Structures are given as C-alpha cells and as structure tokens.
Amino acid sequence: MAGPGPSRTEQRKAEHVNIILNENVSAEYNYWNDVHLVHRALPEIDLDEMGREINGNLAKAAAEVGVAMGVGSQRAALEKPELMDTYAVVKEHDVPLRFANLGAPQLIPQGTKRAYGIEDARRAMAMVDAHALIVHLNFLQEVVQPEGDRRAKSVLGAIGKLAAKLPVVAKETGAGISHEVALKLKQAGVKGIDVGGLGGTSFSAVEYYRARKEAQSLKERLGATFWNWGIPTPASVILADVGLPMIATGGVRSGLDVAKGIALGASAAGMAKPMLEAAKVGAEAVVAELLTVIEELKAAMFLVGASDLDDLRATRTIVNRPTADWIDLGKERGA
Numbered sequence: 560m561a562g563p564g565p566s567r568t569e570q571r572k573a574e575h576v577n578i579i580l581n582e583n584v585s586a587e588y589n590y591w592n593d594v595h596l597v598h599r600a601l602p603e604i605d606l607d608e609m610g611r612e613i614n615g616n617l618a619k620a621a622a623e624v625g626v627a628m629g630v631g632s633q634r635a636a637l638e639k640p641e642l643m644d645t646y647a648v649v650k651e652h653d654v655p656l657r658f659a660n661l662g663a664p665q666l667i668p669q670g671t672k673r674a675y676g677i678e679d680a681r682r683a684m685a686m687v688d689a690h691a692l693i694v695h696l697n698f699l700q701e702v703v704q705p706e707g708d709r710r711a712k713s714v715l716g717a718i719g720k721l722a723a724k725l726p727v728v729a730k731e732t733g734a735g736i737s738h739e740v741a742l743k744l745k746q747a748g749v750k751g752i753d754v755g756g757l758g759g760t761s762f763s764a765v766e767y768y769r770a771r772k773e774a775q776s777l778k779e780r781l782g783a784t785f786w787n788w789g790i791p792t793p794a795s796v797i798l799a800d801v802g803l804p805m806i807a808t809g810g811v812r813s814g815l816d817v818a819k820g821i822a823l824g825a826s827a828a829g830m831a832k833p834m835l836e837a838a839k840v841g842a843e844a845v846v847a848e849l850l851t852v853i854e855e856l857k858a859a860m861f862l863v864g865a866s867d868l869d870d871l872r873a874t875r876t877i878v879n880r881p882t883a884d885w886i887d888l889g890k891e892r893g894a
C-alpha cells in the first residue's frame with residue numbers, strides 16, 4: 560500500500576509537468592513543415608457557411624473546453640484512490656467525448672508489480688465516465704526512464720483481452736506507430752489508433768532532464784541519444800492507416816497542422832503541450848487556444864476548397880523529404 564506523502568507515480572507526474580513547462584523538450588525537426596496543402600485560388604465555397612460540421616460539433620460542446628478530452632495515465636489513481644478525484648473532476652463538466660488512459664506496460668506483471676486487468680480498466684473508465692479507454696504504448700519512455708518497466712512480451716495479448724470487452728484505442732506517446740504494429744493492433748481488436756508520433760513533446764527529452772536531476776548518468780545519456788527517436792507523426796498517419804479511426808498527435812501546434820493530419824487520413828487530431836501551457840494560465844486561455852485552432856482549421860479548409868472533413872480528407876497533399884522518405888520506406892518494406 561502507498562504510504563503518506565506523494566507516491567513515486569505522483570512525483571513522476573508532477574516532474575513531467577514541470578519539465579515540460581520549463582525546459583525545451585521538443586523534437587528538433589518539425590515534420591509537419593514537410594506537408595503542404597495545395598492552395599485553391601477559387602475555393603468556390605463561402606467561408607461562413609463551411610465548417611458547420613466542426614462548428615456544430617464544437618459549439619455544442621461544453622462552455623469551457625468543448626472538445627474531446629483524454630486524461631493522462633490513471634495508474635496514479637488506481638494505486639492511490641485518494642487521487643481519483645483529480646481525474647473524476649472531468650465528470651463535472653460537459654465534455655462531449657472522454658477517454659480514460661492506462662499504460663500498456665502495466666497490463667503485464669513487471670517485477671513484483673501485479674498486472675492491471677479488466678476490472679482496473681473498468682475502474683479507470685468509470686472514474687471519468689469514459690466512452691473509450693486509451694492504452695498508451697510508451698516503451699521508449701520506459702527504457703530511458705530511471706524506474707521504467709522493461710518487459711513488453713505478451714503486451715499485445717493483454718491489449719486484446721481488454722479490447723474484447725471494452726472499446727480500446729491504442730496510442731503511442733511520441734515515437735509513432737508503424738504499419739505492421741497498426742495491423743497487429745487491429746487484429747487484437749482495438750477500435751482506433753492514436754499515432755502519437757515524433758515531432759512534438761519528446762519523452763526521452765523529459766526523462767533526460769529527470770535523470771540529470773537525479774544524477775543518473777546512464778539514463779541521462781539514453782535520454783539524449785533517443786531524443787529524436789521515432790516515426791514522424793505525418794508519416795505515421797499514412798503508415799498506420801489500416802482502416803481504423805485514427806487520431807494524429809505529436810507536434811500538432813495549429814489548426815493548419817490539424818488540417819494536414821486530416822488530409823493525410825486522420826479522423827481527428829490532438830494536442831498535449833499547447834493545452835497544458837494554456838491550462839496553466841486558466842480555462843479561458845484553453846478556450847481561446849481551442850477557438851484559434853478551429854479558426855486556423857477553417858481557414859485551411861477554405862483555402863483548399865474543402866467544405867467538410869470528407870472534402871479535406873480527399874484533398875491532395877505534397878510531402879517533402881525527410882517525411883516522404885519515411886512514407887516510401889514504410890510502403891516498400893511493409894513497415
């Protein structure tokens with residue numbers, strides 16, 4: 560049982576937030592800059608009339624944030640029930656689509672730690688009255704993290720067991736999902752994929768700073784070495800397309816990036832760091848940021864003459880190197 564004071568999991572969470580807000584934890588290269596939408600000088604639609612789908616969906620959403628929301632890993636609250644309220648607060652607001660979150664490494668036994676099963680997953684979902692459970696794949700982070708879980712065998716089977724009973728979305732946390740892995744996840748029964756690709760917040764970078772603070776030189780070195788490891792998000796959106804709904808996260812920083820993600824085949828896009836920064840200021844700052852992103856998305860759609868998301872999905876894209884190389888290589892090798 561956890562004793563008094565913050566647990567290791569809680570402490571780690573607080574450290575992550577502090578590091579992300581105060582240090583440079585971004586991947587070096589912005590892969591979204593390799594993706595271009597083709598301008599249409601004659602859009603042949605009216606700006607004010609379009610995007611009804613987007614505006615309708617988002618305006619209907621709650622007064623505060625008004626879009627889908629996924630909480631962070633709920634392991635802390637499963638370990639320490641007094642933390643449940645920090646997640647359950649989500650239920651006090653009218654968030655239209657809510658995702659619970661657990662880590663894939665915790666679905667199998669790690670050392671003396673027991674594996675989470677279906678009952679834990681149900682508890683996590685009930686905590687935020689979730690529509691679906693995100694299971695995050697974060698083995699890059701685990702391997703560079705001082706106290707990381709290093710066993711990954713039979714994780715796919717464990718995901719399959721949950722997916723047989725609950726709606727599961729599989730998500731990477733910054734290193735992207737390849738075609739082969741996406742196929743395996745689909746066979747395991749997941750209902751969606753969040754590609755969580757390279758290009759935004761780098762958890763290797765975050766762990767680098769934690770290891771440095773704790774004077775763990777090996778982990779510090781690993782964090783630095785794997786700072787830019789992974790499949791770029793725009794490439795992963797293409798490679799991981801196996802016919803499941805796909806969410807693009809990883810370095811999405813504007814509504815134009817959202818438009819690019821959807822043009823490449825994603826169903827939706829998500830942001831972590833920009834929302835975290837706004838949330839530090841207050842709910843109003845989050846609302847302002849979200850409305851700005853929506854305006855950018857609408858502008859991008861207008862400028863390619865797309866009146867709804869299906870139009871946007873059908874729009875052509877130009878993808879430069881190095882992102883284009885990832886896509887070619889993946890297609891060649893069935894990666």
Ligand SMILES: Cc1cc2nc3c(=O)[nH]c(=O)nc-3n(C[C@H](O)[C@H](O)[C@H](O)COP(=O)(O)O)c2cc1C
Binds near residue numbers: 575576579693829
């Ligand atoms: C402070 C922080 C905590 C995060 N915790 C989780 C988590 O617990 N589970 C998860 O699936 N992803 C987590 N993420 C990963 C994000 O959801 C996202 O995939 C990644 O940060 C890339 O997005 P970004 O570049 O917009 O920050 C976290 C991100 C941040 C910034």
